[in-house]
Every structure is written in structure tokens, then in C-alpha cells.
Amino acid sequence: ALIIAGSLVLGSGIAAAEGSLPMPGSAGGTDVPPSYLTDDAGRSLILRGFNTASSAKSAPDGMPKFTEADLEREHADMGTNFVRFLISWRSVEPEPGQYDQEYLDRVEDRVSWYADRGYKVMLDMHQDVYSGAITPEGNSGNGAGNIGNGAPAWATYMDGLPISPQNRWELYYIQPGVMRAFDNFWNTTGQHPELVEHYANAWQAVAERFAGNDTVVAYDLMNEPWGGSLQGPAFEGGPLAALYQRTTNAIREVDQDSWVCVAPQAVGVNQGVPSGLTKINDPRAGEQRIAYCPHLYPLPLDLGDGYSGLSRTLTDATIDTWRDSVEHIAGNVLGGAPIILGEFGLDTTLPGAGDYIDRVYTTARELGAGVSYWSSDPGPWGPYLPDGTQTILVDTLNKPYPRAVAGIPTEWSSTVDRLQLTFAPDPAVTAPTEIYLPESGFPGGVDVAGADIVNWDPQSRLLTVETADDTGPVTVTVTPAA
Numbered sequence: 163a164l165i166i167a168g169s170l171v172l173g174s175g176i177a178a179a180e181g182s183l184p185m186p187g188s189a190g191g192t193d194v195p196p197s198y199l200t201d202d203a204g205r206s207l208i209l210r211g212f213n214t215a216s217s218a219k220s221a222p223d224g225m226p227k228f229t230e231a232d233l234e235r236e237h238a239d240m241g242t243n244f245v246r247f248l249i250s251w252r253s254v255e256p257e258p259g260q261y262d263q264e265y266l267d268r269v270e271d272r273v274s275w276y277a278d279r280g281y282k283v284m285l286d287m288h289q290d291v292y293s294g295a296i297t298p299e300g301n302s303g304n305g306a307g308n309i310g311n312g313a314p315a316w317a318t319y320m321d322g323l324p325i326s327p328q329n330r331w332e333l334y335y336i337q338p339g340v341m342r343a344f345d346n347f348w349n350t351t352g353q354h355p356e357l358v359e360h361y362a363n364a365w366q367a368v369a370e371r372f373a374g375n376d377t378v379v380a381y382d383l384m385n386e387p388w389g390g391s392l393q394g395p396a397f398e399g400g401p402l403a404a405l406y407q408r409t410t411n412a413i414r415e416v417d418q419d420s421w422v423c424v425a426p427q428a429v430g431v432n433q434g435v436p437s438g439l440t441k442i443n444d445p446r447a448g449e450q451r452i453a454y455c456p457h458l459y460p461l462p463l464d465l466g467d468g469y470s471g472l473s474r475t476l477t478d479a480t481i482d483t484w485r486d487s488v489e490h491i492a493g494n495v496l497g498g499a500p501i502i503l504g505e506f507g508l509d510t511t512l513p514g515a516g517d518y519i520d521r522v523y524t525t526a527r528e529l530g531a532g533v534s535y536w537s538s539d540p541g542p543w544g545p546y547l548p549d550g551t552q553t554i555l556v557d558t559l560n561k562p563y564p565r566a567v568a569g570i571p572t573e574w575s576s577t578v579d580r581l582q583l584t585f586a587p588d589p590a591v592t593a594p595t596e597i598y599l600p601e602s603g604f605p606g607g608v609d610v611a612g613a614d615i616v617n618w619d620p621q622s623r624l625l626t627v628e629t630a631d632d633t634g635p636v637t638v639t640v641t642p643a644a
């Protein structure tokens with residue numbers, strides 16, 4: 163909280179200095195309409211799923227404690243179609259220039275679980291506090307760790323600076339040894355220009371494996387970047403943007419089609435401070451495939467208050483300023499990039515938790531954004547407790563949504579037993595529009611107005627519809643059969 167509050171002050175100061183952003187609470191951060199990732203049939207994808215999973219951070223084999231049966235349960239209970247799957251630099255490149263193909267085999271096995279159920283996967287090169295190698299007790303092997311995680315031990319240069327035990331994991335970020343590890347990674351010290359090169363080449367090795375895999379649609383280049391001694395636009399528009407550009411170029415040497423997702427710095431921006439991220443150019447032929455993947459963690463909720471009273475008021479204000487910044491970066495800076503809310507979440511036992519989750523999904527729907535909730539790990543934040551008991555998250559998330567749209571969605575909304583979608587059909591897209599309908603709202607047949615039913619499968623809960631493609635925007639309304 164101290165750090166975040168500090169960076170909020172820092173961030174706010176920077177934002178004021180920058181002066182190029184819309185005033186908080188304005189009509190929105192851009193006039194650029196939402197855009198979408200698309201599938202191979204050209205359908206606009208509306209992605210709903212989880213981060214899977216935090217347990218991978220400390221696993222020696224780099225894999226989450228998440229079985230195919232866990233995925234089957236998630237799919238049956240909530241109809242998700244997306245996952246932000248955590249991978250790690252330490253696992254990809256355990257030694258300099260040596261890429262672990264057996265680790266990538268394990269990742270590919272998990273990807274096939276998702277493929278078999280019609281999911282799309284975004285691979286997240288995850289880090290928190292740089293590496294598990296920052297503390298001897300935290301290092302369960304080459305940077306696997308329960309305090310830090312991400313970078314391999316060989317890329318962790320603390321130059322002998324101290325790291326003392328902290329009662330909150332976030333406070334390790336400002337420990338001298340950790341600050342130096344980040345300053346060496348970003349080469350702010352001028353001592354290690356090779357590390358960002360290794361990072362880009364590690365991503366190239368991952369992209370080389372998944373380039374032809376239609377299930378993997380995006381690469382999230384770095385989780386919650388931290389600039390060490392560099393903060394705000396000096397970091398985001400400096401070494402962070404440079405790393406993103408270098409990594410995008412390296413990926414495009416082997417993979418022309420996956421989206422490259424870039425995230426702002428976490429501190430401040432997660433809490434609504436405007437980001438100073440600058441343009442990343444996609445060298446691919448044709449449309450740019452850069453996406454924007456911010457996270458949302460309003461400070462009042464981080465402090466353990468519920469979504470009620472003053473905390474709710476302050477959280478709503480945070481969401482408004484966060485949304486303006488997201489629209490500005492995705493629309494104006496990145497040139498109309500699709501948005502994926504890479505992380506948001508809270509302790510679902512807090513007062514008003516269900517209302518907060520609904521508010522965030524409404525904001526995501528209005529932004530045309532995908533969502534990966536943090537996280538699928540067992541516990542009060544997730545959908546299931548360790549004993550398998552469902553939290554409120556399952557029913558809160560288990561709502562109708564359009565998964566793949568044969569055109570450009572302009573708006574949609576749903577309740578448990580009704581969905582309405584307006585979109586501009588794309589004549590070039592011959593695949594039908596696909597909609598998920600939960601059994602709770604649709605126990606029997608379905609009625610569709612505004613489109614023709616192609617198929618309704620009560621087992622998979624998927625409805626597909628088609629419309630005449632020579633018309634203007636169409637509105638499809640789905641209700642339970644009378």
C-alpha cells in the first residue's frame with residue numbers, strides 16, 4: 163500500500179506533467195471504436211476465462227497444479243473459452259541460450275486440453291519480484307520461487323546488494339538487491355545489455371513452437387513490468403517499449419499471426435493512474451496485431467475493504483479513470499488495439515464482491531475487452547475453495563455471452579436467461595456466430611429473433627446462428643423457448 167500510494171502520487175504527478183490524457187471521468191479516452199482478436203474464420207472473439215495458475219510460479223517443472231479434470235469442471239460450470247496461461251523465462255531458458263523443449267512439450271500438452279474444448283490461449287511470460295533467485299529460501303531451483311518468480315537464476319544480478327525479509331511480498335520490489343536485479347535487466351546500470359536480448363530470444367523460441375497452433379492466439383510479453391529505478395513514462399516509453407519492440411520483432415521472425423500483447427507498468431496503472439506506454443509497431447504484413455493487456459486492482463479493494471460504502475465510491479472512481487487510460491492507450495497510442503483485461507480479482511467473500519465483479523465485466527463488455535480473471539487457483543479469490551466448494555464466482559460468471567461473432571460487435575448485454583447482440587455482419591465470414599447459454603437460464607430449447615438457428619447443442623451449451631450478410635447491423639435476441 164505504501165509503495166502503491168507512493169507510486170500513485172508519483173504517477174499522478176507524472177500524469178499531470180504529461181497533460182496529454184483526457185480528464186478523469188471524461189466521455190472516454192478515445193474516439194477509436196473497440197477492436198477484437200479474430201479466429202481463423204475471421205470471427206471477432208469475445209474471450210472469457212481465468213489466469214491459470216499462480217501455482218506454476220514455484221513449481222520446479224513450471225506447470226500449474228491444474229488438471230484436465232479441473233478444466234473440464236471449469237468448462238462445464240462456467241462455459242469459459244479463454245485462458246491466460248502462466249509460463250516462465252526460467253523454464254523456457256534454464257541456461258543461457260538453451261531452450262527446454264521438454265518444458266514446451268508440457269505447455270503444449272496443456273494447450274491441447276484447451277484446444278479439445280474450443281478454448282483460445284494467451285501465453286503469459288509471468289514474473290513477480292523478478293525471480294525466485296532473489297532469496298536463498300525462496301529459490302526452489304533456478305528461479306522457481308514463492309516470493310519472486312520469473313527470471314532464471316543466471317539472469318539475476320543483485321551485485322551483492324541486500325534483501326531483508328518483508329511482511330508483505332510487494333515490499334520486496336523496493337529491496338536494494340531486487341532494485342538492482344531490475345536495473346541490470348533493463349540495463350539501466352549499463353552493465354548487462356545481453357539480458358533483454360536473451361528475453362526476446364526466449365520468446366522467439368516459444369513462438370517458434372506455437373506459431374502454427376491455432377489455439378494459441380496471443381503472447382503476453384511480460385507480467386506486471388517494474389522499472390526498478392525507472393518509473394512512469396521514463397520507464398514505459400523507454401526500456402519497456404524498447405523491450406516490447408525488440409521482442410515483437412523477434413517473434414515476427416517465426417510467427418506472423420499470433421497477437422502480441424503489451425502491458426503497462428503495474429504500479430499506479432493497475433490502480434487507475436494513466437499509463438505512459440508508447441507505440442509498438444508490428445512488422446507483419448497487413449493489419450497490426452498488437453493488443454493491450456492492462457490489469458485492474460483498485461487500491462481500496464487491495465486494502466481489504468469490500469465493495470461497499472466509501473470503498474465502493476473510490477473503487478468506482480478508480481474504474482472510471484482506469485477505463486479512460488485504457489481507451490487512450492489502446493485507441494490513440496496503439497492505434498485501435500484490441501484489449502484483454504489480463505488480470506482483475508478480489509476476495510469473493512468481501513462485502514459487495516459480486517457487484518464489483520459484475521461492474522468490471524460490464525466495463526470489459528463496453529470496451530470489447532477479453533477478460534482473464536485472477537485466478538483459477540483454489541481459494542476465496544477463485545471459483546472453487548480447496549475442498550471443491552464453489553464460491554460466488556461460478557454463478558456470477560456463468561452468464562450468456564457471444565463467444566465468436568461473424569462481424570463487428572457494436573453492443574451486447576445479457577442476463578442469466580436473455581442475450582441481445584448487435585453486430586455488423588462481415589460478408590467475408592462464412593462461419594456462424596457462436597453464443598454460450600448456461601443451463602440455469604436455458605434449461606430447454608431456445609428462441610432466436612433476428613437470426614436463423616444453425617445449431618443448438620444442450621450438451622456443449624453452444625448456440626450458433628447466421629444472418630443474411632447483405633444487411634446493415636443486425637440485432638439478435640436469444641431467450642428460452644416458450
Ligand SMILES: CN(C)c1ccc(C(=O)NC[C@H]2N[C@H](CO)[C@@H](O)[C@@H]2O)cc1
Nearest residue numbers: 165290332335385386388428429459505
Ligand atoms: C510494488 N509492485 C511493483 C507491485 C505491487 C503489487 C502488485 C500487485 O498487487 N499485483 C496484482 C496481482 N498480480 C499478481 C500476479 O500478476 C498477483 O500476485 C497480484 O495479486 C504488483 C506490483
